[in-house]
Amino acid sequence: MTFENLIYEIKDNVCTITINRPKVLNALNQTTIHEIGKAIAEAEKDENVRVIIFIGSAEKSFVAGADINELALMNPMTGKETSWAGQSVALAIENCSKPVIAAINGFTLGGGCELALACHIRIAGENAVFGLPELGLGIIPGFGGTQRLPRLVGKGKALEIMLTGDFVNAEEAYRIGLVNKVIKHTEFMEIEKDGKKKTVPNLEVTRENVLKAALEMAQKIVTKAPISIKCGIEAVTRGLEMNLYEGLCLESNLFGLISSTEDMKEGMNAFLEKRKPTFKNK
Numbered sequence: 002m003t004f005e006n007l008i009y010e011i012k013d014n015v016c017t018i019t020i021n022r023p024k025v026l027n028a029l030n031q032t033t034i035h036e037i038g039k040a041i042a043e044a045e046k047d048e049n050v051r052v053i054i055f056i057g058s059a060e061k062s063f064v065a066g067a068d069i070n071e072l073a074l075m076n077p078m079t080g081k082e083t084s085w086a087g088q089s090v091a092l093a094i095e096n097c098s099k100p101v102i103a104a105i106n107g108f109t110l111g112g113g114c115e116l117a118l119a120c121h122i123r124i125a126g127e128n129a130v131f132g133l134p135e136l137g138l139g140i141i142p143g144f145g146g147t148q149r150l151p152r153l154v155g156k157g158k159a160l161e162i163m164l165t166g167d168f169v170n171a172e173e174a175y176r177i178g179l180v181n182k183v184i185k186h187t188e189f190m191e192i193e194k195d196g197k198k199k200t201v202p203n204l205e206v207t208r209e210n211v212l213k214a215a216l217e218m219a220q221k222i223v224t225k226a227p228i229s230i231k232c233g234i235e236a237v238t239r240g241l242e243m244n245l246y247e248g249l250c251l252e253s254n255l256f257g258l259i260s261s262t263e264d265m266k267e268g269m270n271a272f273l274e275k276r277k278p279t280f281k282n283k
C-alpha cells in the first residue's frame with residue numbers, strides 16, 4: 002500500500018507503519034490521521050500480518066502532536082470532527098485483533114502521545130520525551146489522552162502531566178508505567194556546535210535500536226496462536242472497562258470459544274509430543 006505520509010512495509014509477518022512527515026517532526030495532520038486509519042484496517046485484514054509496529058521517521062521524534070497549523074483553524078464543529086476522527090483511529094488501534102507496538106524515539110507529544118497510548122505496547126528509546134502540552138495551546142487532549150493516560154498511570158500522575166505540560170523522560174515514563182521498556186543502547190558521536198566539539202547521542206542509531214527491540218518482541222509474539230492473541234487482547238482491553246464479575250464472564254466465554262479451535266488441539270498436542278506447534282489461525 003502507498004500513502005502520502007506513511008511508509009507501509011511488511012516483513013516476516015510484521016507490518017511496520019512509519020509516520021513520515023519529518024519536516025514537522027511527524028505532526029499529525031488530517032491526511033495522516035486518515036491514512037493511519039486506512040493502514041491499520043489494511044494490516045488487520047491481511048492474513049500475512051501478525052504484529053503491527055508504529056514508528057516515526059524523524060530521528061528526534063515519534064510524533065510531536067497534532068499539526069498545529071490545522072488546529073489553529075478549528076471552529077466548534079471542525080474541532081469536534083477532528084477530535085472524533087483521531088479518537089476513531091485510536092479506538093481502531095486499541096481494538097485491533099493483532100498486537101500493536103509503538104516504537105518510540107524522541108518527542109512523543111500531544112496527539113503523538115495519545116497515539117502511543119492507544120497501542121497495546123510501548124517501547125521507548127532513552128531519548129524519548131512524553132508530554133501533553135495541549136493546555137498551553139488553549140485546548141485539551143482530544144485524541145483520547147484524558148481517558149487513556151489516567152487508566153495507565155493513575156489519576157494523579159495523569160493530571161500532573163496534563164496540567165503542568167511538563168515533559169516526562171523515558172526513565173520516568175518507565176517508572177510510572179507509561180512505557181513497557183526503555184532501550185539504552187545509544188551510541189554517541191562528536192559534533193561541532195558554536196565552535197566547540199560536543200559528544201551527543203546518535204539519534205539515528207537510537208531509532209534503529211528501538212525498532213530492533215520492537216521487531217524482536219514482535220517475533221516472539223508471531224510464534225503464538227493468532228486466535229489466542231486476538232481473544233487475549235479482547236479479554237484485557239474490554240475487560241478493563243467492566244467490573245470484575247463481568248470481566249471474568251468475558252474471559253470464560255472466550256476460553257470456551259478458544260477450546261473449540263484446531264490451534265488449541267495443535268498447541269496441546271505439540272507440548273505432549275515435545276515439538277514446536279504449527280498454528281493455522283483456525
Ligand code: CO8
Pocket residue numbers: 024025026028029065066067068069070072080081083084087108110111112113134135138141142143144
Ligand atoms: N505541528 C506543526 N508543526 C510542528 C509541530 C506540530 N505539532 N511540532 C513541530 N513542528 C514543526 C516546527 O514548527 C518546526 O517547523 P519549521 O522548521 O518550519 O519552523 C519543525 O517542526 C521543527 O520543530 P522545532 O524547530 O520547533 O524543533 P525543536 O527541536 O526546537 O523543538 C518541539 C521540538 C519541542 C517538539 C517543538 O517543535 C514543539 O514544541 N512542538 C509542538 C509540540 C506540541 O505542542 N504538540 C501538541 C500539539 S496539540 C495536539 O497534539 C492536540 C491533539 C488533540 C487534538 C484534538 C483535535 C480536536
